[in-house]
Amino acid sequence: MTVSTVLVVGATGSIGREAMAAATEAGLAPRALVRDLGRAKRVLPADTDFAVGDITRADTLADAVREVDAIIFTHGSNAGDHQRVDYGAVANTFRALGRRRPRIALMSSIYVTRQGQGYGPVIDWKRRAEWLVRASGAPYTIVRPGWFDRVGSGDGRLVLEQGDTGDGGIGRDQLATVLVRSLLTDxxxxxxxxLFARSGTASSDWAALFTPLDPDTGLDGAHDSARVPLDAEPAGVQRDMAAVRAVTE
Ligand SMILES: NC(=O)c1ccc[n+]([C@@H]2O[C@H](COP(=O)([O-])OP(=O)(O)OC[C@H]3O[C@@H](n4cnc5c(N)ncnc54)[C@H](OP(=O)(O)O)[C@@H]3O)[C@@H](O)[C@H]2O)c1
Incomplete structure (x- = not known):
């Protein structure tokens, strides 16, 4: 699939703005999903392709997903509204897509599988959003960034790990670039x-970065050790999972 038009969900956010710029830099045509056009115009360039919609309501997202080749999810709730925002944005986007399955890059988070370490419900809703993406049948990449901005000036080397046991920082621009480049890398x-940044120099060999990773084989990420059974999840999550799966059956 050739990727050209890319919807950025959370485009007004700190990572979304970087993703818009990185997509343009990569020669793609980014479209910004925003809920407040006036506010969005103050943080994004005037010539941005804006789509107005509310990620918590699938019925407002038809224009946003029209003829997109790819979607980058960079949204996130800072107000504790994780079910409606962190998870809901992904569930609602699939509802709006119907049977279409564009290329997807999902920004998740490290610690997403590490229950009981004080992070509360946010990690459960992000893990469930990951599940939807994996179950959807869409060609996807899920990136779990380390802590934003906890990088030094010499930390140019990108390190991809699996199993959600690591820790470290990542630059917001580095994260956005990886999300965009994942869409263009088979x-x-x-x-x-x-995803972490470690001491060393940057590389633009994206295939070399992603190739050593193992593909996911089920609902969880490859090498994730904490497994939650689907039938222990809320009924609404089970319904959403069945709905995204039905498209490929
Ligand atoms: N901080 C870290 O070190 C770290 C590490 C790993 C992962 N993360 C994850 O990164 C995410 C935060 O990213 P960020 O710093 O880029 O956040 P941000 O700057 O606050 O951006 C959040 C984006 O989500 C949108 N959004 C939030 N609530 C919404 C709602 N109710 N309806 C519609 N849109 C909504 C915002 O839209 P508006 O502009 O319209 O509000 C904005 O575009 C969090 O989910 C966090 O878990 C953070």
Missing amino acids: AAVGKTCE
């Missing part, structure tokens, strides 16, 4: 990874 399809 070796990134069907894979989940944590």
Whole structure:
């Protein structure tokens, strides 16, 4: 699939703005999903392709997903509204897509499988959003970034890990670039990874970065050790999972 038009969900956010710029830099045509056009115009360039919609309501997303080749999810709730925002944006986007399955890059988070370490419900809703993406049949890459901005000036080397056991920082621009480049790299399809920046120089060999990763084989990321059974999940999550799966059956 050739990727050209890319919808950025969370385009007004700190990572979304970087993803819009990185997509343009990569020669793609990014479209910004925004809920408040006036506010969005103050943080994004005037010539941005805006689509107005509310990620918590699938019925407002038809224009946003029209003829997209790819979607980058960079949204996130800072107000504790994780079910409606962190998870809901992904569930609602699939509802709006119907049977279409564009290329997807999902920004998740490290610690998403590490229950009981004080992070509360946010990690469960992000894990469930990951599940939807894996179950959807879409060609996807899930990136679990380390802590934003906890990088030094010499930390140019990108490190991808699996199993959600690592820790470290990542630059917001580095994260956005990886999300965009994952859409353009065949070796990134069907894979989940944590992302850190370590001491060293940057490389632009994206295939070399993604190729060593193992592909996911089920609902969880490759090498994830914490497994939650689907039938222990809320009924609404089970319904959403059945709905995204029905498209490929
Ligand atoms: N901080 C870290 O070190 C770290 C590490 C790993 C992962 N993360 C994850 O990164 C995410 C935060 O990313 P960020 O710093 O880029 O956040 P941000 O700057 O606050 O951006 C959040 C985006 O989500 C949108 N959004 C939030 N609530 C919404 C709602 N109710 N309806 C519609 N849109 C909504 C915002 O739209 P508006 O502009 O319209 O509000 C904005 O575009 C969080 O989910 C966090 O878990 C953070």
